[in-house]
Amino acid sequence: MKNSKQTPYAVEMLQVVKRFSQVLAVDHADLQVKQGEVHAVIGENGAGKSTLMRLLYGFYTADSGTIRINGETVKMTDPGVAIAHGIGMVHQEFMLVPRLNALDNIILGQEPRKGLRVDRQKAREEITRLAGELGFQVDLQAEVRDLPVGVQQKIELLKVLYRGASILILDEPTAVLTPQEVDELFQMLRNLQKQGKTIILITHKLDEVMAIADRVTVMRRGKTVKTVPKDSTTSGELASLMVGRNVILDIKPPPVKPGERVLTVRNLSLQEPGSARVLVDGVSFEVREGEILGIAGVSGNGQSELAELLTGLTRPTSGEILIRGQEVTFGSVRRKRESGIAHIPEDRRNTGLVMALSVEDNLTIGHQDKPELSGKVLLKREAIGERSDRLIKMFDIRPPRRDVAAWHLSGGNQQKVIVARELDHDPQVLVANQPTRGLDVAAMEYVYHHLLEARNQGKAIVLISMELDEILTLSDRILVMYNGRIVGEFARKNADIEQIGLLMLQGREAG
Amino acid sequence: MKITSGLGSALIAVCIGIGISLILALLTGASPILTLQALWVGSFGSPDSLAVTINNAVPLILTGMAVLVAFRTGLFNIGGEGQMYMGALGAVLVGLYVDLPPILEVPLLIAAGALFGALLAGAAGLLRAYTGAHEVISTIMMNYIAQYFVNYMVTKGPLNKGSYSAQTHPINPSARLPVLWNNPVSPVTISVIIALASVLFIHWFLTRTKQGFVLTTVGLNPRMATYAGTNIKGYWIFGMMLAGAFAGMAGAVMVGGVFHKLVANFSTGAGFTGIAVALLAKNKPLGLIPAALLFGGLNSANLELQLSAGVPKDVVLIIQAVVILSVAVQAVISERLEKRQAAGIDRVGSQ
Ligand SMILES: Nc1ncnc2c1ncn2[C@@H]1O[C@H](COP(=O)(O)OP(=O)(O)O)[C@@H](O)[C@H]1O
Ligand SMILES: [Mg+2]
Numbered sequence: 001m002k003n004s005k006q007t008p009y010a011v012e013m014l015q016v017v018k019r020f021s022q023v024l025a026v027d028h029a030d031l032q033v034k035q036g037e038v039h040a041v042i043g044e045n046g047a048g049k050s051t052l053m054r055l056l057y058g059f060y061t062a063d064s065g066t067i068r069i070n071g072e073t074v075k076m077t078d079p080g081v082a083i084a085h086g087i088g089m090v091h092q093e094f095m096l097v098p099r100l101n102a103l104d105n106i107i108l109g110q111e112p113r114k115g116l117r118v119d120r121q122k123a124r125e126e127i128t129r130l131a132g133e134l135g136f137q138v139d140l141q142a143e144v145r146d147l148p149v150g151v152q153q154k155i156e157l158l159k160v161l162y163r164g165a166s167i168l169i170l171d172e173p174t175a176v177l178t179p180q181e182v183d184e185l186f187q188m189l190r191n192l193q194k195q196g197k198t199i200i201l202i203t204h205k206l207d208e209v210m211a212i213a214d215r216v217t218v219m220r221r222g223k224t225v226k227t228v229p230k231d232s233t234t235s236g237e238l239a240s241l242m243v244g245r246n247v248i249l250d251i252k253p254p255p256v257k258p259g260e261r262v263l264t265v266r267n268l269s270l271q272e273p274g275s276a277r278v279l280v281d282g283v284s285f286e287v288r289e290g291e292i293l294g295i296a297g298v299s300g301n302g303q304s305e306l307a308e309l310l311t312g313l314t315r316p317t318s319g320e321i322l323i324r325g326q327e328v329t330f331g332s333v334r335r336k337r338e339s340g341i342a343h344i345p346e347d348r349r350n351t352g353l354v355m356a357l358s359v360e361d362n363l364t365i366g367h368q369d370k371p372e373l374s375g376k377v378l379l380k381r382e383a384i385g386e387r388s389d390r391l392i393k394m395f396d397i398r399p400p401r402r403d404v405a406a407w408h409l410s411g412g413n414q415q416k417v418i419v420a421r422e423l424d425h426d427p428q429v430l431v432a433n434q435p436t437r438g439l440d441v442a443a444m445e446y447v448y449h450h451l452l453e454a455r456n457q458g459k460a461i462v463l464i465s466m467e468l469d470e471i472l473t474l475s476d477r478i479l480v481m482y483n484g485r486i487v488g489e490f491a492r493k494n495a496d497i498e499q500i501g502l503l504m505l506q507g508r509e510a511g
Numbered sequence: 512m513k514i515t516s517g518l519g520s521a522l523i524a525v526c527i528g529i530g531i532s533l534i535l536a537l538l539t540g541a542s543p544i545l546t547l548q549a550l551w552v553g554s555f556g557s558p559d560s561l562a563v564t565i566n567n568a569v570p571l572i573l574t575g576m577a578v579l580v581a582f583r584t585g586l587f588n589i590g591g592e593g594q595m596y597m598g599a600l601g602a603v604l605v606g607l608y609v610d611l612p613p614i615l616e617v618p619l620l621i622a623a624g625a626l627f628g629a630l631l632a633g634a635a636g637l638l639r640a641y642t643g644a645h646e647v648i649s650t651i652m653m654n655y656i657a658q659y660f661v662n663y664m665v666t667k668g669p670l671n672k673g674s675y676s677a678q679t680h681p682i683n684p685s686a687r688l689p690v691l692w693n694n695p696v697s698p699v700t701i702s703v704i705i706a707l708a709s710v711l712f713i714h715w716f717l718t719r720t721k722q723g724f725v726l727t728t729v730g731l732n733p734r735m736a737t738y739a740g741t742n743i744k745g746y747w748i749f750g751m752m753l754a755g756a757f758a759g760m761a762g763a764v765m766v767g768g769v770f771h772k773l774v775a776n777f778s779t780g781a782g783f784t785g786i787a788v789a790l791l792a793k794n795k796p797l798g799l800i801p802a803a804l805l806f807g808g809l810n811s812a813n814l815e816l817q818l819s820a821g822v823p824k825d826v827v828l829i830i831q832a833v834v835i836l837s838v839a840v841q842a843v844i845s846e847r848l849e850k851r852q853a854a855g856i857d858r859v860g861s862q
Pocket of ligand 1: 020021023024025043044045046047048049050051054
């Protein structure tokens, strides 16, 4: 179909789909890579980059869609097919045999033979030549497990080149490297490009894209949202494309005048025990009655730890937490809950619920000491049953039965059980960590509705989410967390997605 | 509903066990008919063997309970044997040195047994909660400590009665457990009532009480329990103490109801068999009764099997082993099924 006089794309993936039981990892994605270019594929963690590449490499087979290599339609059923078409992949997790030496790792499965024996001499010459062309040397006799990761990566790369790959896929190669090693790697990639190789580089770092890519494809939630030449874009634009806005729900929270200060956090820090790593670094903020404070950030920048500090699951190294002026900094979970903090945890299945217990039991956990539900020893089963029925009705938990085990419920209904239980504490502060992760739109809307209702009733809410949309939709104020620190604060009306995106991705606004 | 399905699979296990042993009997040249007959007569089919079976089952219910309660708290109590030895020690101290009317002394003897068992198991709970030492390791080690300590007390220690025998003096008659059925071979005492009451108590505790509810959540998901504000360390210690109390009572009923003194190495391994009993009972309190009767009955049938069917005594061990194995296999299978359910297959309800 393509104009045959024009050189075909080295790689063309059209409307490719891959679903893992619950997640649509790749959702009708398109990717077109020109011959001889360095093509960056960027996106947040979980955007589907690795899966897309594994589809190209035949590691997974696509549910639907077309893959063409140099114009020829190919059924990528296993990596053998990909290798035969000149595709090589350096995986995010290396696939080397730790106890073999570098040489054997490289030739494994492709050993040159001389009679019955492996012709290691020939292989060694060949590999040394390949390495030389790229401008480095490796000790081929060393056992792989003794080598630093930077060198292991070179071995992976040699392994791919040794198999004659002309299209190279590198999945987040820089994640494990020091800045010097990154420079070295990029030098190597430029050399490879000069030799005419096509390179697909996966990353989520914008400055790397700007340093080496010719063109960029941005992925978000399994979709390829845009492909642009590097020279006609800016890191700001890429940032907002990456974290960007999918208007899923048209919710306009009514303005509420925030009331008194409920939660005050001052200089809160957490150092990882037994190491110098600071996970939460001098965080300060306050939340008022009737206010949702959104905390945006790429996953792993200290948000989960912050939630654990606020709710008492972890004790801070230093700092202060106050509820209505009363200090609860080092209090246990129980103490924090008694002072009015409720918590929707990020890990629904392992923290939020006891999967083997019934909906009723899950609604009751944490409330069992209330005088209307128990005496000193005995549970008041009847009252507990009535309360469960009331909550099941109020929160529309389906199926509307208190005796089914939590693991029979869909994710959305499981989350409703948690939300119902936590809001039934009538808390002063609600810490909601990733409250809609993995939910479908209907369930998501449901959770939003309850969060906003709680806010309108005057509760103070801390909303932590990796979904910027969610933060932008619900929050009255937004903090951006990066490397354990708060690096930016925005009022709802000043929230600028490009600025927030850059802060999330690199902790500073300038590209 | 769950108990019946548990019972169903336990029955399957028993049938497989008996089936395999019949095959073995055939292979060793014994008659399968005679073997079945001996199994029945030797366990439940005559008054004497029934009495022996019951007396075998009582300590097994209690040591099974010691495993069950810990398991429901999320812990593995392998220390029933040691806790039973300590319980016997506590009981014999009361029996030797306290002289009260039976109505007071018998409960005191049982309580002392429970307390000693609870303290030993509680130590393992404490270690787990505050040092992270795994309770499997610590309870196994404590088995040795307790057994050797008790043996020392009755051989070279202060409780030795003198005359070169490894035992204490007999306990006061007022400390003996009252007999309910004076069977000449094996008198059945109120220990039966103690065992049954324990089962009912724990069933009630787990299903009706607030503390039982919290303990269940700790056992099923300690992370969730912590998140909900539970002091899980406290529950670990409490769960282990409660568990140890039952194993301790097993020791006490042996002293107060069977031996009327404390003898070195008195146990035939009831503390360990309790693990298998709890497994067969699927950790349901009411399931302990049939499971303990089965193991008690098999042990009691042992002699009859050898005498009248000519079956070697190891066959009983094989039946027990096969029963345990097939329960374990079923447990693995049903766990797989549950995991698959949890992974999202078989979901009901929609958003
Ligand atoms: N083998 C798998 N089984 C189930 N889910 C998977 C599997 N691999 C990836 N996923 C899911 O697919 C989504 C995309 O993952 P991935 O392609 O690894 O993203 P990225 O590489 O962009 O970080 C994620 O939600 C991830 O959890
Ligand atoms: Mg990846």
